[in-house]
Amino acid sequence: MRIAMFSAKNYERAVIDELNVAHGHEVVYFDVLLGPETASLATGFPAVSVFVNDVVDGAVLKQLAAGGTKLVATRSTGFNHIDVQTAKELGIKVVRVVNYSPNSVAEFAVGLLLALNRKIPRAYNRTREGNFSLDGLMGFDLVGRTVAVIGTGKIGTIFARIMAGFGCNVIGFDVHQSPEFEKIGGRYVEADGIMAADVISLHCPLTPQTHHIVNARTLSLVKRGALLINTSRGGLVDTEAAIEALKSGQLGGIAIDVYEQEADLFYKDLSSTVIPDDVIQRLISFPNVIVTGHQAFFTREALGTILETTLASVSDFAAGRPLANEIVTPS
Numbered sequence: 001m002r003i004a005m006f007s008a009k010n011y012e013r014a015v016i017d018e019l020n021v022a023h024g025h026e027v028v029y030f031d032v033l034l035g036p037e038t039a040s041l042a043t044g045f046p047a048v049s050v051f052v053n054d055v056v057d058g059a060v061l062k063q064l065a066a067g068g069t070k071l072v073a074t075r076s077t078g079f080n081h082i083d084v085q086t087a088k089e090l091g092i093k094v095v096r097v098v099n100y101s102p103n104s105v106a107e108f109a110v111g112l113l114l115a116l117n118r119k120i121p122r123a124y125n126r127t128r129e130g131n132f133s134l135d136g137l138m139g140f141d142l143v144g145r146t147v148a149v150i151g152t153g154k155i156g157t158i159f160a161r162i163m164a165g166f167g168c169n170v171i172g173f174d175v176h177q178s179p180e181f182e183k184i185g186g187r188y189v190e191a192d193g194i195m196a197a198d199v200i201s202l203h204c205p206l207t208p209q210t211h212h213i214v215n216a217r218t219l220s221l222v223k224r225g226a227l228l229i230n231t232s233r234g235g236l237v238d239t240e241a242a243i244e245a246l247k248s249g250q251l252g253g254i255a256i257d258v259y260e261q262e263a264d265l266f267y268k269d270l271s272s273t274v275i276p277d278d279v280i281q282r283l284i285s286f287p288n289v290i291v292t293g294h295q296a297f298f299t300r301e302a303l304g305t306i307l308e309t310t311l312a313s314v315s316d317f318a319a320g321r322p323l324a325n326e327i328v329t330p331s
Contacts, residue, residue, distance in 0.1 A: 001318040002026045003073075004045035006034040006054050009267065012075075015307050023311045025318075033263065036060055043067035047314050052076045052294070053263040058086040065090040071317045073310050078233060080206045084329050095313040095325045099154070101302035106158035108296035109201055109231045112255035116227055116290050117142070136287075140198075143167035148189075148197035150174070150213065151204025151232065152181040159201055160186050171197060174204070195221035199229065206233035216241040225252035231296040234260035239279050246286055253288035257296045266293045 005016070008029040020027055028045070032038050034054035040063065042048050048069050050056055056072060061083060064072070072094045074082060079096050087094050115121055118139040126133070147163045149156045152174040160170045161184045170186045172178075173194045182188070194200060195218055204210050214228065215238040222228075228251055230237055239260055245251040259265070261277060275281060284291050297306070313325050 001047050001314055002028065002045045003047045003049055003314055004028055004030060004042040004069075005049045006030045006032065006038070006042075007051040007267070012303070012307065015303060016311070019304070019308050019311055023315050025311065025314060034060065036063070039063035040067070042069055045069060047071040047073060047317065049073045049075060049310055049314075050081070052078060052081055053266065054081060055263075056082040056087075058083045061086050061090055061092060065092060071095070071314065073313050075306050075310050078205055079327055080233065080235070082327075084327050088329050093317060093323060094327045095310075095317075095323050096327055097306045097309045098325050100297070100305040100309065101299060102154040102158050104299040104302040105155045105203075105231050105296040106162060108257065109155075109159050109203075109229050110162050112229050112231065112257065112290060112292070113142075113199060113201070113227065116229070116253045116255040116288070121290060122287065142199075145169070145198040146171060146196070147199045147201065148172070148194040149181075149186070150194060150200065150202050152176075152178045152186065153203065155232075156201075156203030157181045157184070157186075159203060160184060163199075168199075192218070192221055195219075195226075196223050197226060198223060199227045201229040202232045202236050204232060204236065206235045211235050212238040212241075214238060214242065216244070219245040219250060222250055224250055227252050228254045229256075230254075231257045234258040234262050239283065243279070243282055243286075246288065253290075254283075254286075255290040255292075257292045258294055259291070262294060 003025050005027055008031060013029055016027060030041055034050050036059055039060045042064055048064060070092060072092055074096050077097055082094055084094050119137040123137055145168050147168045147170050149160045149172045152172045157178055157180050160181055164170050164184050171189050172181055172186045173191055177188055213236050219241055242254055283289055316323055
């Protein structure tokens with residue numbers, strides 16, 4: 001089957017070409033984002049594959065349908081970038097990657113926490129300039145601290161397990177409570193109770209209900225000096241409110257791998273340009289902020305599983321088999 005592969009980076013192409021030997025699809029790569037201006041590139045392709053920053057709204061889906069697209073396969077677990085209801089109305093199937101390597105994201109979240117707490121990036125930059133002073137580099141022991149996990153699915157539970165191994169008290173909030181989370185010693189609390197933790201880590205999907213779950217009101221309840229980690233979706237955090245909390249000292253630091261307006265920034269080399277996004281520029285100017293470019297998933301194991309799952313879904317669709325990873329909307 002012909003697949004239009006949008007947002008395809010070089011590191012993906014090499015793996016896809018290797019894995020596709022077993023599937024035999026005709027894959028055409030586009031390094032641009034899918035959107036209203038680029039949807040015409042998919043004309044004649046029955047399958048389109050996208051990533052998290054591609055725009056797959058109702059208008060784009062109508063263009064895809066007019067061009068003959070019958071399947072959209074997102075190379076991600078989250079699918080908030082896709083209007084699945086419109087896709088259903090147009091007769092376009094949508095599949096995702098339900099499982100890849102939850103360890104990759106959970107481990108990266110722990111890495112961000114350690115780097116933020118112990119000021120590792122600042123220390124690294126100092127020593128490269130011959131400055132071995134410890135002033136301003138003090139962190140705190142994690143043992144005995146309370147770590148809050150918002151979203152206790154597979155990734156959140158793995159993160160919680162690692163933090164429990166550090167000797168932390170782990171609390172969680174999720175509308176769907178996990179026996180596995182409780183088995184490792186996690187304790188569920190009400191939403192506002194989460195904010196009393198020393199560390200808050202976000203692992204929930206982005207939905208209308210979770211949009212800006214971290215906002216001015218919830219940040220006012222945060223334990224003063226707490227650290228916030230986000231490796232899930234940028235829209236979970238009201239960035240402007242977070243900046244104000246940093247300025248006031250209410251937040252002790254933030255480490256994010258995702259950003260609400262990341263589509264115009266992430267996965268691009270902008271080092272020789274002037275970045276017009278004033279919010280991200282303000283954010284990275286703080287000494288107690290770490291921003292990475294949506295790389296938490298980026299391990300050999302995870303990438304291989306993501307791409308194999310995507311190709312297998314297209315193969316199942318082409319053969320008329322049931323789609324194990326189809327996103328099904330309510331009737």
